[in-house]
Amino acid sequence: xxxxxQSGAEVKKPGESLKISCEVxxxxxxxxxxxxxxxxxxxxxxxxxIIYPGNSDTRYSPSLQGQVTISADxxxxxxxxxxxxxxxxxxxxxxxxxxxxxxxxxxxWGQGTLVxxxx
Amino acid sequence: xxQMTQSPSSLSASVGDRVTITCRASQSISNYLNxxxxxxxxxxxxxxxGACSLQTGVPSRFSGSGSGTDFTLTIxxxxxxxxxxxxxxxSYSNPVTFGQGTRLDIK
Numbered sequence: 001x002x003x004x005x006q007s008g009a010e011v012k013k014p015g016e017s018l019k020i021s022c023e024v025x026x027x028x029x030x031x032x033x034x035x036x037x038x039x040x041x042x043x044x045x046x047x048x049x050i051i052y053p054g055n056s057d058t059r060y061s062p063s064l065q066g067q068v069t070i071s072a073d074x075x076x077x078x079x080x081x082x083x084x085x086x087x088x089x090x091x092x093x094x095x096x097x098x099x100x101x102x103x104x105x106x107x108x109w110g111q112g113t114l115v116x117x118x119x
Numbered sequence: 120x121x122q123m124t125q126s127p128s129s130l131s132a133s134v135g136d137r138v139t140i141t142c143r144a145s146q147s148i149s150n151y152l153n154x155x156x157x158x159x160x161x162x163x164x165x166x167x168x169g170a171c172s173l174q175t176g177v178p179s180r181f182s183g184s185g186s187g188t189d190f191t192l193t194i195x196x197x198x199x200x201x202x203x204x205x206x207x208x209x210s211y212s213n214p215v216t217f218g219q220g221t222r223l224d225i226k
Contacts, residue, residue: 045220097162099210103151109164
């Protein structure tokens with residue numbers, strides 16, 4: 001069974017760093033892209049970026065480039081989303097999600113990680 | 120980036136109603152159009168991919184159509200569990216983009 005299990009909710013202050021995780025199981029980790037999707041409070045879904053764990057090829061949404069870093073660890077079958085300096089506007093639910101190749105939909109989602117940034 | 124525009128943004132309907140949601144792309148995306156359902160407090164769930172291919176386990180009252188720039192999601196007879204927010208998404212080119220969502224409420 002394909003599963004994407006995300007790390008728990010976080011409460012942080014502006015300026016702090018944070019790394020959240022997405023551990024996958026039930027398929028060959030290296031062969032599917034993993035995306036991060038943001039959902040700000042009461043808002044829609046926003047594509048942040050995607051990584052191919054097989055070779056760590058990473059693509060970012062132009063609007064978010066430089067604001068976050070996506071990485072993958074094949075030894076633990078995990079993908080990470082990292083902020084070096086959080087802002088209040090980063091408050092959102094973050095979903096990791098699996099995608100096949102170009103043109104493919106997202107077929108499996110993690111349960112979401114709520115990140116709250118407040119002073 | 121390809122812009123995806125859904126209409127309506129919200130919709131009130133009754134159990135048993137037939138409902139149609141439309142999605143328009145800012146340029147042709149062939150049939151690289153997917154539909155997701157999101158219930159409150161839950162992750163989205165893939166309903167339809169490739170504009171019209173129903174995912175395994177999705178009830179047949181859901182259907183999708185369209186190609187190029189104009190697409191529709193139809194629910195033939197609304198059931199209580201269908202009240203949710205629906206998103207279209209293009210997977211034709213990066214960055215992948217979503218529509219703004221259509222919230223379907225009980226009338």
